Amino acid sequence: xxxxxxxxxxxxxxxxxxxxxxxxxxxxxxxxxxxxxxxxxxxxxxxxxxxxxxxxxxxxxxxxxxxxxxxxxxxxxxxxxxxxxxxxxxxxxxxxxxxxxxxxxx
Amino acid sequence: xxxxxxxxxxxxxxxxxxxxxxxxxxxxxxxxxxxxxxxxxxxxxxxxxxxxxxxxxxxxxxxxxxxxxxxxxxxxxxxxxxxxxxxxxxxxxxxxxxxxxxxxxxxxxxxxxxxxxxxx
Numbered sequence: 768x769x770x771x772x773x774x775x776x777x778x779x780x781x782x783x784x785x786x787x788x789x790x791x792x793x794x795x796x797x798x799x800x801x802x803x804x805x806x807x808x809x810x811x812x813x814x815x816x817x818x819x820x821x822x823x824x825x826x827x828x829x830x831x832x833x834x835x836x837x838x839x840x841x842x843x844x845x846x847x848x849x850x851x852x853x854x855x856x857x858x859x860x861x862x863x864x865x866x867x868x869x870x871x872x873x
Numbered sequence: 874x875x876x877x878x879x880x881x882x883x884x885x886x887x888x889x890x891x892x893x894x895x896x897x898x899x900x901x902x903x904x905x906x907x908x909x910x911x912x913x914x915x916x917x918x919x920x921x922x923x924x925x926x927x928x929x930x931x932x933x934x935x936x937x938x939x940x941x942x943x944x945x946x947x948x949x950x951x952x953x954x955x956x957x958x959x960x961x962x963x964x965x966x967x968x969x970x971x972x973x974x975x976x977x978x979x980x981x982x983x984x985x986x987x988x989x990x991x992x993x
Contacts, residue, residue, distance in 0.1 A: 768935055798978075798979075800980075802918075802980075804918075809983035809984065809985060810918065810968075811983075812979060812981055815973065815978075815979050816979075821981070851917075853917060853918050855918075855920075855979060855980075857920075857977050858977070859976065859977055860930050860931070860932035860977065861920070861923075861932045861977075862920040862923060862977060863920060864910075864917060864919065865917075867917035867918065
């Protein structure tokens, strides 16, 4: 079965850029999606179809996907961005999530 | 406003069955694929099962294949998950999630989840 690999944790200083990676075999041939989840809340999609941002998601969130790696970039990271981030991809009948990355803003 | 409200969770013994329900409102339910996603305590997200708008394509994670059955009632705007032969490792918060399209894409709305605990 298909697997996605994320780093367990990423730390960033306020105002700096955070990059969270997601690796999978030929992931660039698929669409990648990104969700954030804060404690006690349901996940929220922040990037879909590799680079697209849903309405209401700040412009500081961006995404890319090429080769075997998709990347979520948060520019000018704010304290409110501290959360767990999950990548996701799929095909016509299955979906898969990465293991998640805890973003710490300190 | 899209609303997804899960129900049916609870404490169940290993080997027993449980049926989860998800009441959907605020959108044209029969136009969209729907999914179940779970999250074990302190762990990450795991896609469990999904089905397209017309139930033409149904998929399951390997971990639940043969034990869980997903279904939908487009007339009543309900999504279901019939879980049988439950194991301790099925203990999790189960989310109902709406897909962005009628086929498999991504999850643009989520419910608050219903907790399933499998223990003797």
